[in-house]
Amino acid sequence: SQQGEEDPQALSIQEGENATMNCSYKTSINNLQWYRQNSGRGLVHLILIRSNEREKHSGRLRVTLDTSKKSSSLLITASRAADTASYFCATAGRNSGGSNYKLTFGKGTLLTVNP
Amino acid sequence: GAVVSQHPSWVICKSGTSVKIECRSLDFQATTMFWYRQFPKQSLMLMATSNEGSKATYEQGVEKDKFLINHASLTLSTLTVTSAHPEDSSFYICSARDQDFNYGYTFGSGTRLTVV
Numbered sequence A: 001s002q003q004g005e006e007d008p009q010a011l012s013i014q015e016g017e018n019a020t021m022n023c024s025y026k027t028s029i030n031n032l033q034w035y036r037q038n039s040g041r042g043l044v045h046l047i048l049i050r051s052n053e054r055e056k057h058s059g060r061l062r063v064t065l066d067t068s069k070k071s072s073s074l075l076i077t078a079s080r081a082a083d084t085a086s087y088f089c090a091t092a093g094r095n096s097g098g099s100n101y102k103l104t105f106g107k108g109t110l111l112t113v114n115p
Numbered sequence B: 001g002a003v004v005s006q007h008p009s010w011v012i013c014k015s016g017t018s019v020k021i022e023c024r025s026l027d028f029q030a031t032t033m034f035w036y037r038q039f040p041k042q043s044l045m046l047m048a049t050s051n052e053g054s055k056a057t058y059e060q061g062v063e064k065d066k067f068l069i070n071h072a073s074l075t076l077s078t079l080t081v082t083s084a085h086p087e088d089s090s091f092y093i094c095s096a097r098d099q100d101f102n103y104g105y106t107f108g109s110g111t112r113l114t115v116v
Helices: none
Strands: A006-009 A010-014 A019-024 A033-037 A043-050 A055-058 A063-064 A071-076 A085-094 A101-105 A107-112 B004-007 B009-012 B020-024 B030-036 B044-051 B069-073 B076-081 B090-097 B111-115
Touching: A006 A043, A010 A019, A019 A107, A033 A063, A033 A071, A043 A055, A043 A063, A043 A071, A055 B030, A063 A085, A071 A085, A101 B009, A101 B044, B004 B090, B009 B020, B020 B030, B020 B090, B020 B111, B030 B069, B044 B069, B076 B090
Parallel strands: A010 A107, B009 B111
Antiparallel strands: A006 A019, A019 A071, A033 A043, A033 A085, A055 A063, A063 A071, A085 A101, A085 A107, B004 B020, B020 B076, B030 B044, B030 B090, B069 B076, B090 B111
């Protein structure tokens, strides 16, 4: 079952604006990751934040994690048309057999950046 | 950086036939590989987790006899969709991680399967 829930499901902004996407999850996690997917393509790892971290930066990306609220946010600053893609959060937890960490993905946010 | 190659990128097959999808880690040893399925405009659903040399662990609701997974080496895992039906048409994505988690989870570029 899907654990992460992103909102909004779709976001349309103008180039130069900031885009904020949120993710909520239900169970305890080891870490939370954000991925990007262009239409019909594989996923690209953007950033990982561990459960004992509260904020992390990478270039124009800023991720926060609030384990008490079981939520995370991804901020993309100064957006570009090339940032248009779907963004997914994923939480890492044990798989069915308990022997491996697996990623559970949220439903994703479709971001459209208009030139 | 770590690269995972997935092949083919797209395939069309007839109902009742079987299709094999390959996932290779090119520059690292993938002790664990994951297979996902994604329907249009939806998220990724984990199908199974495979460790090199052992049987795959399937998620609830995934038919192991329908989706055969083989992880015979540290660089190759295969997913075979047996007796394919139109409802099996989907986007299948693999991901891999090394034992020490040096590269995180690396994803293949996906395979678009269409069963006609």
